[in-house]
Each structure stands twice: as structure tokens, then as C-alpha cells.
Amino acid sequence: MKIAVLGTGVVGQTIAGKLIQLGHLVIMGSRSATNEKAVSWATQNGERASVGTFAEAATFGEIIFLATKGDVTLEIIQQAKPENFSNKTVIDISNPLDFSNGFPPALSISNTNSLAEKVQKAIPEAYVVKTLNTLTAQLMVEPSRLPEETHIFLSGNHAAGKEQARALLQEFGWQNQTIIDLGDITTARGTEQFLPLWVRLYGALGTPNFNFKLVRESK
Amino acid sequence: MKIAVLGTGVVGQTIAGKLIQLGHLVIMGSRSATNEKAVSWATQNGERASVGTFAEAATFGEIIFLATKGDVTLEIIQQAKPENFSNKTVIDISNPLDFSNGFPPALSISNTNSLAEKVQKAIPEAYVVKTLNTLTAQLMVEPSRLPEETHIFLSGNHAAGKEQARALLQEFGWQNQTIIDLGDITTARGTEQFLPLWVRLYGALGTPNFNFKLVRESK
Numbered sequence: 001m002k003i004a005v006l007g008t009g010v011v012g013q014t015i016a017g018k019l020i021q022l023g024h025l026v027i028m029g030s031r032s033a034t035n036e037k038a039v040s041w042a043t044q045n046g047e048r049a050s051v052g053t054f055a056e057a058a059t060f061g062e063i064i065f066l067a068t069k070g071d072v073t074l075e076i077i078q079q080a081k082p083e084n085f086s087n088k089t090v091i092d093i094s095n096p097l098d099f100s101n102g103f104p105p106a107l108s109i110s111n112t113n114s115l116a117e118k119v120q121k122a123i124p125e126a127y128v129v130k131t132l133n134t135l136t137a138q139l140m141v142e143p144s145r146l147p148e149e150t151h152i153f154l155s156g157n158h159a160a161g162k163e164q165a166r167a168l169l170q171e172f173g174w175q176n177q178t179i180i181d182l183g184d185i186t187t188a189r190g191t192e193q194f195l196p197l198w199v200r201l202y203g204a205l206g207t208p209n210f211n212f213k214l215v216r217e218s219k
Numbered sequence: 220m221k222i223a224v225l226g227t228g229v230v231g232q233t234i235a236g237k238l239i240q241l242g243h244l245v246i247m248g249s250r251s252a253t254n255e256k257a258v259s260w261a262t263q264n265g266e267r268a269s270v271g272t273f274a275e276a277a278t279f280g281e282i283i284f285l286a287t288k289g290d291v292t293l294e295i296i297q298q299a300k301p302e303n304f305s306n307k308t309v310i311d312i313s314n315p316l317d318f319s320n321g322f323p324p325a326l327s328i329s330n331t332n333s334l335a336e337k338v339q340k341a342i343p344e345a346y347v348v349k350t351l352n353t354l355t356a357q358l359m360v361e362p363s364r365l366p367e368e369t370h371i372f373l374s375g376n377h378a379a380g381k382e383q384a385r386a387l388l389q390e391f392g393w394q395n396q397t398i399i400d401l402g403d404i405t406t407a408r409g410t411e412q413f414l415p416l417w418v419r420l421y422g423a424l425g426t427p428n429f430n431f432k433l434v435r436e437s438k
Binding site: 101104106107110111112145146147148150153180181182183186187189190191193194196197198199200201203204205207209210211212213214215216217218 | 320323325326329330331364365366367369372399400401402405406408409410412413415416417418419420422423424426428429430431432433434435436437
């Protein structure tokens with residue numbers, strides 16, 4: 001498929017690289033089409049990899065990943081032009097972490113709202129799905145690095161978007177039963193507010209290479 | 220030991236019942252010493268069980284559990300008299316859930332503060348430990364109901380309090396390596412903000428009988 005990844009940081013590079021490995025046509029979007037990190041990424045990833053502005057990337061992608069820092073996600077959607085997201089699955093990985101007062105980060109949106117809900121409102125014709133925002137980039141695309149199956153979550157208002165996201169996640173290596181559909185987009189409040197615990201666990205464990213496995217009482 | 224449990228709801232009854240089973244002397248504290256639920260609990264739990272006002276309970280207990288609803292925790296500390304908590308381990312299980320606008324609950328305190336921090340400030344001479352607030356009551360005291368080992372967290376400023384809490388958790392059945400010390404009391408922001416995800420998982424799974432197992436990359 002033709003897939004856009006907006007964002008050139010570790011998450012963007014990791015997702016984009018995995019999508020190339022899987023055989024997709026991938027455009028990495030950034031503020032300028034000559035962004036060094038994006039150009040370098042495309043040069044190293046062969047002919048299926050390309051670069052463009054946010055708007056060019058959003059136009060090209062049949063599926064669009066939001067892999068930017070959470071504090072610029074909404075601004076970047078405006079740069080990419082909201083109409084370019086219409087009738088497409090938009091996978092929002094970004095977290096509204098606010099490091100302006102140092103560590104630990106606060107959340108710039110939380111409690112009775114979420115970044116994912118703001119994203120859905122900004123692109124009402126898109127099928128926004130929040131997922132993958134609860135773990136480190138490398139594990140997003142290679143869950144088998146962990147010695148046991150762990151779980152991730154889906155939040156979204158549109159069944160079609162969630163199905164497409166689930167299919168891609170399975171391409172990434174997530175077993176179907178490990179992908180938990182939490183419900184509509186407001187459930188992203190839960191996974192976004194999980195980040196403060198994730199950050200402290202990173203501190204306590206000294207590594208970001210962990211995830212949670214949901215264990216239920218046996219019947 | 221002499222242990223006070225403040226709160227007569229499901230969490231309070233479950234914790235108090237387990238402590239009796241383990242051989243402790245347990246007083247259940249409530250607004251009035253003739254609280255029906257507390258008296259009924261004591262009647263059913265033999266001579267090591269007693270009841271009292273919040274202040275009587277806090278005076279009696281060498282360890283004090285805060286097992287009330289989060290929206291009244293701070294008020295109940297005042298009723299119990301802050302000085303009665305001094306130099307004691309205080310285990311705060313309460314969550315600042317606000318159901319005033321229905322489901323899903325909001326958090327009345329979150330992001331850059333936590334209920335646990337407010338509790339510690341209200342009783343500065345106490346050793347406040349936040350723990351057990353991330354799972355349902357029955358699993359708090361019987362983690363082996365789950366088919367695999369799962370994890371819980373400790374937050375607190377005082378090593379002595381965390382050691383005493385850890386020892387009690389081990390009496391409850393938690394293996395030492397499943398009790399993760401997140402750090403100081405501010406880390407309770409993480410576990411309290413985990414509740415919105417917990418609530419949505421309860422909805423998605425249809426049962427509260429689950430917990431998380433932390434899975435790390437093998438070395």
C-alpha cells in the first residue's frame with residue numbers, strides 16, 4: 001500500500017523502515033521536502049521510499065501515521081491540510097507529553113479529553129485510530145523481541161479504520177488476540193494517561209524495552 | 220500487628236478480612252462507631268476484629284490502610300486527626316475517581332499532582348505508600364487467582380514505609396519480585412492515572428479480574 005509517515009524522529013523512522021521491509025511504498029513527511037533526516041532515511045531505504053512535505057505525504061498516503069511529537073501533532077495536521085486525511089485510516093501514535101517543566105513530563109491534554117479526540121475533531125472525515133502509543137518504538141514493530149506475548153490497544157470511532165490498523169499491526173508481528181479494542185476514540189484517554197506510568201517504569205527499570213501482558217482470571 | 224482499615228466498602232472489607240485471616244488485630248474505622256457495615260464485619264470476623272471511629276481506628280493502628288473512596292480520603296484523614304498517623308506506615312489504596320459526570324469517571328486530581336501526594340502533605344509525619352490501587356479488591360489479597368504472576372507498584376518517600384508495605388504485600392501472596400518500587404510519592408501520579416485505562420479495560424473485557432504482567436526484553 002501507499003503509506004505516509006508524518007514525523008522524522010525515532011518513532012517515524014522505525015515505523016517507516018518496517019513498512020518498507022514489509023513491501024509498502026512509504027513517504028516520510030516533514031516540514032520541508034529537503035529535511036535532512038527524511039532525505040537520509042529515503043536514501044537508505046531504496047526505491048520504495050520517498051520524502052515530501054507534510055501535505056505531499058498526506059496526499060500520497062492511503063494510510064497515514066502520525067508519528068510526530070504530541071505537542072505539534074495538531075499543527076502538523078493543519079500543515080498537511082485536513083482534507084488530505086478524508087476517508088483514510090489515520091494511525092495516531094503521538095503522545096501529548098509536555099517536557100516544558102522538565103522531568104517527569106506532564107500531559108498537555110488529559111483527563112476529560114485526549115490528543116486523539118482532538119485529532120479526530122481536526123480531521124472529522126478521517127478514521128482515526130489511536131494505537132502503539134504505549135510502548136517504545138522498537139517494540140512497536142518487533143513485539144517478538146519480548147520473551148512473551150504482550151498486549152496493545154486500539155481506540156477509534158470507525159470500525160473500518162480499526163480493521164485496517166489491526167491488519168497492519170499483524171504485519172508488524174502482533175498476534176490478533178494481543179490487540180485489544182478498547183472502544184471509541186475517547187478510550188484513548190486511557191492509553192495516553194498510561195504514559196506517566198510508562199515513564200516512571202522506564203526510570204525504575206532502566207530500560208524502555210518492556211511492555212505489559214494482560215493476565216485474566218481463568219474461567 | 221495492630222492494623223487499622225479506614226473504609227467499609229468492598230476494598231476495606233476485603234483488605235480487613237484478609238488481615239484477620241493472616242492473624243492481625245484489625246480495627247475497621249468509619250464515621251460512627253456504630254456503622255452497620257463495620258459492626259457486621261466485626262461480628263463475622265471473631266475477636267481479633269473491632270470497630271471504631273476514624274480517629275479511634277487511626278489511634279489503634281500501627282499500620283493504617285486508606286481504603287475509602289478517593290473523593291473523601293482527605294476529609295477522613297482530618298476526621299481521624301492527622302497526628303494519629305505520625306511515624307506510621309499509611310497504605311493509600313484510594314483513587315481520585317470522579318463519577319459526578321457519569322461514566323467514564325474523570326480524575327479529580329491528576330497530571331502534575333496526585334491524591335497520594337496530597338495525603339502525604341496532610342500527614343507529613345507519616346510514611347505514606349501508594350500501592351494496590353491498580354487492581355480489583357479480590358486480586359489485591361489473592362493474586363494467585365490469576366494464572367500467571369502479575370505486578371504491582373510502590374510509591375513513597377520513606378524506605379521504612381515501603382519495606383513495611385512490601386512485607387504485608389508478601390503476606391497477601393505477592394512475590395517479592397512482582398512488587399515494583401517506582402520511586403518517591405510523585406510516582407503515584409503514574410499509577411493513579413492508570414485508572415482510566417483500567418476502567419476501559421474492565422469495559423472491554425467484561426470483568427475486573429485482570430492485572431498486568433510486566434514483560435522485559437531478555438538480556
